[in-house]
Amino acid sequence: ISLTTWFRDYLYIPLGGSRGTTFKVVRNTFIIFIVSGFWHGANWTFIAWGFLNALYFLPLMLRGNNRKNVDLIAKGRMLPNFREVIQMLSTFALSVFAWIFFRAPTMSDALLYIKRIFTTSWLAPLQHTGMEVFLPLLIAVLMCIEWVNREKPHALQNISGPILKYKVARWSYYCILVWLIIWVGAQQQSFIYFQF
Structure with missing residues (x-):
């Protein structure tokens, strides 16, 4: 339930x-x-x-x-x-x-x-990490992928397109996602529901 x-x-x-x-x-x-x-x-x-x-x-x-x-x-x-x-x-x-x-x-x-x-104080942490350009660009790319695949059950799982049909491009995409997960995960933020 x-x-x-x-x-x-x-x-x-x-x-x-x-x-x-x-x-x-x-x-x-x-x-x-x-x-x-x-x-x-x-x-x-x-x-x-x-x-x-x-x-x-x-x-x-x-x-x-x-x-x-x-x-x-x-x-x-x-x-x-x-x-x-x-x-x-x-x-x-x-x-x-x-x-x-x-x-x-x-x-x-x-x-x-x-x-x-x-x-503008919320921009300060981004400026020290070089993320002030990379983070908005990454968000924009992921939003575009999500929008184009919005009618599918899992937008990121069902990415389609001529570029991603090639193994090199597809596996590069997977490696970037894994790298981002590890990089963001390195900040060791506990899962929010563990505190309840």
Whole structure:
């Protein structure tokens, strides 16, 4: 049983789910997301993360749009339209903003991180490692691979293209990925769920 299924079956549905008055729908949504935050840890940062996700979800729920727009973006087309680009960017920005609270050790740290996002101080660590050019380029390449293969079950697993049909190119790609995993893994960051 997944955490989502457990919350739905043992908390959300017994509370009344999405049936009832608007107040009950709002209450149930906040309870689910805040309990989800509390499940991740007994810290105000996780509660804030759950609260933000409830705020993000409520407009969809109240308008009845929570089950719409779950298809692939730009299905059958190479590029998304302007509206789809805005939707993707806003979803990404809101998700990453909530993750600040999820990853921060304390609320004051989370607020400090948010403050520093709007300065150039976050670029300083990249400048000392030579990553200020390499990292954005790597992210752009991986995003392009992901986008082109978005209709496949596992985008990176099913990479296709004339270049990667050659063994040398394909194995070079694999070696680069292994090198990146080892290089990034050398920083010895513990898996986040080991702390719970």
